[in-house]
Amino acid sequence: MELYNIEKLLEKYFEATATVAEEEMLRSFFLQKNIPEHLQQYAPMFQYFAVEKEERFTKDLPLKPKRKFVKWVSVAAVAVLVAAINITVPKSTALESEYTQEEIASAQEAFKLLAYNFNKGTKQLGYLEEFQKTTDKFLIKE
Amino acid sequence: MQQSDFLHVVMPFKDKLFRLAKRLLVSKEEAEDATQEVLLKLWSKNKLMNSYNNVEAYAMMMTKNFCLDRLKSKQAGHLKLVHTNYEDNNISPQRQMEVGDSLAWIEKIMDDLPDQQKLVLQLRDVEQYEYEEISDLLEMKPGAVRVALSRARKTVREKLMQKHKHGIV
Numbered sequence: 661m662e663l664y665n666i667e668k669l670l671e672k673y674f675e676a677t678a679t680v681a682e683e684e685m686l687r688s689f690f691l692q693k694n695i696p697e698h699l700q701q702y703a704p705m706f707q708y709f710a711v712e713k714e715e716r717f718t719k720d721l722p723l724k725p726k727r728k729f730v731k732w733v734s735v736a737a738v739a740v741l742v743a744a745i746n747i748t749v750p751k752s753t754a755l756e757s758e759y760t761q762e763e764i765a766s767a768q769e770a771f772k773l774l775a776y777n778f779n780k781g782t783k784q785l786g787y788l789e790e791f792q793k794t795t796d797k798f799l800i801k802e
Numbered sequence: 803m804q805q806s807d808f809l810h811v812v813m814p815f816k817d818k819l820f821r822l823a824k825r826l827l828v829s830k831e832e833a834e835d836a837t838q839e840v841l842l843k844l845w846s847k848n849k850l851m852n853s854y855n856n857v858e859a860y861a862m863m864m865t866k867n868f869c870l871d872r873l874k875s876k877q878a879g880h881l882k883l884v885h886t887n888y889e890d891n892n893i894s895p896q897r898q899m900e901v902g903d904s905l906a907w908i909e910k911i912m913d914d915l916p917d918q919q920k921l922v923l924q925l926r927d928v929e930q931y932e933y934e935e936i937s938d939l940l941e942m943k944p945g946a947v948r949v950a951l952s953r954a955r956k957t958v959r960e961k962l963m964q965k966h967k968h969g970i971v
Contacts, residue, residue: 674959676952680930701966704904705958709927711905717820719834723805723845 663696670702803848811851812841815858818929819865825924826869828913836872840865862939866921873917904962911961918942919954926951 669686672678678686689695690706756764803811819840824833844851844861854860912920921940925931937944 674952674955676948676955680932683927683930701963702959704908704962705927705955708905708908712821712924712928715817715821715824717816717834717837719838721809721838721841721845723808723842 663699666699670699803851808845808848808851811857812844812861815861816841818858819861821928822862822865822921822924823869825912825920825928826866826917827872832872836865836868840868859935859939862925866939870917907965908958908962911958915954915957919950919957922947922950923954923958927955 666686666689669678669682673683673686687706687710690699690703691710695703759767816837820833820837823836823840824830827833827836840861843864844857851857912923915923918940922936925936925939926933931939933944933947936942937947940947942950
């Protein structure tokens with residue numbers, strides 16, 4: 661009776677229509693010692709699967725604790741730095757608020773005058789180039 | 803989630819991940835590395851973990867995808883080649899003593915199966931997953947799972963019979 665059942669279950673097993681529970685019955689049948697001769701050929705399969713299930717993962721798992729505060733420390737450092745710069749560097753206020761229009765206009769005129777006179781000075785320096793030319797002539801002759 | 807909580811969640815299925823990885827990658831070392839990588843990835847997402855209704859299924863899926871990617875990459879192809887050179891040394895003497903080399907032979911037969919059949923056989927016959935779980939995990943139709951499983955089991959049986967007939971045992 662039981663053997664008949666086992667043969668039926670084997671058939672279902674190979675057609676992949678057996679349930680997990682039925683397959684469990686087969687497994688326990690084939691893992692015992694006295695298996696009838698004609699069924700012995702199937703035993704290694706079930707033994708193999710049983711042995712395979714014993715395999716264990718033994719490698720360490722280097723889990724690092726999450727150091728979230730490190731991230732926030734850098735954010736805080738940047739914030740502190742920005743604040744410090746804001747405090748130490750005085751705000752550059754706009755010119756218009758510190759001086760009157762006339763003062764600005766006269767300052768601009770003074771700068772223009774200065775620039776004009778500087779340019780006049782550099783024009784005079786242009787004559788120096790002539791010296792260069794004349795010495796060049798001598799140099800070529802030599 | 804704290805480290806201890808994470809380990810508590812992961813403990814019951816970490817061996818399953820490893821066995822799945824080993825089934826695909828064959829080499830124990832590679833499987834260990836893959837499992838470690840998957841678990842660390844899971845740990846890095848541990849905030850989300852409460853939102854997965856089935857962490858085990860999710861982790862198994864990650865492992866499967868990770869290993870298939872590894873197999874696809876050239877690097878793994880190279881490692882695999884190196885590995886097959888001394889495949890036979892992998893069988894522990896303990897196992898040989900216990901059950902003779904029939905089991906080593908089955909391992910060889912399984913190594914030759916297509917990846918999908920390997921996966922189905924591993925999930926069903928080693929881990930006893932339900933058909934629906936397997937079809938979710940492998941993104942296959944339930945009918946296709948049964949076909950692949952039946953085919954894989956019959957192939958193993960057939961090759962095993964061939965060996966017995968030739969009297970190599």
